[in-house]
Amino acid sequence: MSLRILNSSIFLLLLLVAIATEARAQAFDISSGGQPTITGALNGSVTGGASLQNDLVVNINFGEVSPSNLNSIVKVIVPIGIRSRDAYQVTVTMSGFTNANPEALQASDIGFGIQNLRVMGGGGKACSSAHVVSAPFNNDPATTTTITSSGRVAYQSSLANLSGTTVILSGPVLSKNANPRRQTNDGYIFDAIFAPSGSGATNAL
Secondary structure (H helix, E strand, O other): OEEEEOOOOHHHHHHHOOOOOOOOOOOEEEEEOOOOEEEOOEOOEEEEOOOOOOOOOEEEEEEEOOOOOOOOEOEEEEEEEEEEOOOEEEEEEOOOOOOOOOOOOOHHHEEEEEEEEEEEOOOEOOOOOOOEEOOOOOOOOOOOOEEOOOOOEEOOOEHHHOOOEEEEEEEOOOEOOOOOOOOOOOEEEEEEEEEEEOOOOOOOO
């Protein structure tokens, strides 16, 4: 089975609806955080802009998620740039992923986690309070898998943990400058990690 997530479906909806708690113009900005990468895929690919000044638009094709792929996990890392002049929240909304057949691919079959929050260049603000990755997303889903009694791959966190509008990351002011234009050194970057089972550890895939 080949699994493709295009920018007209779930993946675009996951990342481009991230919003700030403040509605004022330019109070919060989200962009590409660098070049996305994919490993463990068979006939898979990921595309997206590498520049920190690019809008966040990423296309993922996970390729074969079946026994045809001898790798146990397909791992996609999408760096995401965030900038704010106020305390912030990054929220996610997912839609377009439903499957009435319980044996078919489900949202719980794609691991999803947040890792590696780091300063963007030298201009990110030294924060006096902590950034918080919301539970249960503070993990690398490619390394936190287990196998259920039915033989299905289970994750510490997956797309199934997204319900309605879900806060995945929050914290204090990120940027030092008040420049309304998108800067390459005045914010933070985090990695959104997606990880379906490559080999399809169950017949469900």
